[in-house]
Amino acid sequence: MLLEYLGAYKNKLSNKINGVIHIKTRENKVGSVLLSFITGPFTLTPKERFTDPHTNYWVCPEIARLFLEKGFDVDIINWDNKTFLPKKKYDVCVDLQHNIERLEPVLGDKCKRVMFIISSYPEFQNNAEEKRLNDLFQRRGVRLSFGRKEDYSKNVQFTDFIGGYGNKTVRSSYPDFIKDKIVPIPVPSMDIYDAPKNKDYDKVRKNFLWFGGGGAILKGLDLIVEAFADLPQLNLSLIGPAPFEEEFAKTYEKELSLPNIKRHNRPRINESGVAMIDDIPLEDIISESAFVIGLSASEGGGAATVQAMQLGLIPITTPQTGINEEAPGFVIHEPTLANIKKLILEVSTMYETDLKKLSYDTWNFAHTNHSKKAFTKKFNEFIDQIVNTQ
Template sequence: MGPAYFRLPADSPEVRAHTRVWECRQIAQTFVDLGYTVDVIDWRNDVFIPRHPYRVFIDVRHNMERLAHLLGPNCLKVFHVDAAHMVFRNWAECTRLKALWERRGIVLPVARFEQPNRAIEFADCAVVLGNEFTLGTYRYAGKPLYRIWISCPALYPSPADKDFERCRHRFVWFGSGGFVHKGLDLVLEAFAELPQLELTVCGPIESEEAFRRAYWRELYETPNIHAVGWVDVEGERFREITRTSVAVVYASAAEGQCGAVVNCMHAGLIPVISYESGVDVDGFGWLLRRGTVEEIKEAVLEVAATPAEELRRRAVCAWEQARRFHTREAFARRYRKLAELLLKHGPVIPEGLLADVFEPNPGEGLLSVGAG
């Protein structure tokens, strides 16, 4: 993301296309509202050199390490974390690719590899989009980690009136590229063995031709699996799919906090997700911990066998949590409070102050996780 995105209208398709675009704009706007002049560089810019003192420096990848020694002792250096640590993320994808090789005797190319960065080691603190899993991949550095929740551009009505008796056998996989990393291979294999259940696959399948060829039978020749391609989350087709389905199944190997899952929670789907998806679902979702085809089969069969009223309760709870924590308004409000505290107290914010300004999330534990 570069400076050009900051000149686009707030409701433009480019800004609404991914949560990170709007969130970066909102972070900049937060400091403008607090009286600061904000300079913006592309996160891939490897030639920028600071020419005057900065009070705060925020980075998402490699510029923290490159520029930390030039920013001076009075600059607060904040690492904005939107993914699990790259060393872990790369390892997790390799592990999934190896498991696929062992299961089916095929090797697919990596899709989500990224050069690891050491930003957390050079930052004073980090603001993290994620859950306890995500935080755990950064604790080795001993820096204060402050948790915030991903936003969502679209809102939907409550699922309280959904016909759960009719939709209990219909599930959704919804995500972007990196299909093995995000567990689509596992989900397809699971549903191919469960003809009594239906799966709708929403994602840019054509973007990974090797995966598409490897899973052609599951995607296009299995009667209970429907590959519909990329779907606009603000369009009627997505609303119809989520209105007639019970849950989203997402078995990612590593995320910051998965916006696709949060979007589906907003749309009234119950999350059946891996711990590594970065979204806590205590009290209303199903958590996948082993990342296997058998585990996914067990989970979706349990969902389909759950009484309709219990499914309704879980879906409404998921929707309420999304509305409470994962909106643009919630992100803007919490980020401003966090920015004010960091500016006043520096990188180590007293725990009591965090408790005062952040309402607790029963399913997500502490907002701030210090060193150790």
């Protein structure tokens, strides 16, 4: 325990002064890795914890662990660190989409540059959000700001290996010269659950959930709220920061006050390690719905949607939300208000036996393909591909 505290405080100090954390392998050393991701998880003492259930707080340490077990020392910097320059040679650099272009001139010819993607290509995403903002202006005459605008970069031009989240649609957003080289890595769920039992599908069939991060218009929350505002017989629960974004909340003040639309704050992990929203377990809020709806114009792996699928919620998504094409559920290729309302009305009247089977199939797919174990297996194979390629 004492060594863990000393290690954490050493990392805190190194991170604050130098912007980098050093971890030595306990195996026979074969090389060094630079991981441009997030440093926070490596600075926690045994009594400290993150309250945000975002996947990155587990994924980054897991990637480091896999390299350490293969005999690599690992240095970690934050993905947005724009000042760090290597003082030694690295065999591999794994970057979270943002730093390879800057680091490329100093990494050396022998360093293998790896890009880990968690979203669509920046140019694609910016264009998609601009279109959604323009569509909103045409419908309601209000001009909102970008919520998830990405910086353009040439990172992919300096990448030797590329892998990450998303489906074929997400991968196809990348330039032609690189998109077919992307190695699919499943986004992991932070919590998995037993198959849904004793769920009253007749009771919850009219209940829908939206669960996600920031960027309301990019994620189609405007379309979803407008659709449910016209369908008072159906209920919509919203979880996450997007429904509370100032411009969005002001624009949709009337709709968000309707009795069939309810907003919830983003979940936090309590001292017992349970994700909660206020005093209610996140699991309980999610389980009150039969469907999870995600109509993003650009996404990575749709981690929050996948988390709801772990509880058997049937997904209703656009291809751009990033959910695997083989997953059960419903896909809206053209998310117009008419198409959205038509589909959610249809699914809300499905036979209970059909709902139950589709819910189980959804749970089984998420349980099989989006666990921490599934992530570790695929990323471990990706590392082997990287280090074994001459």
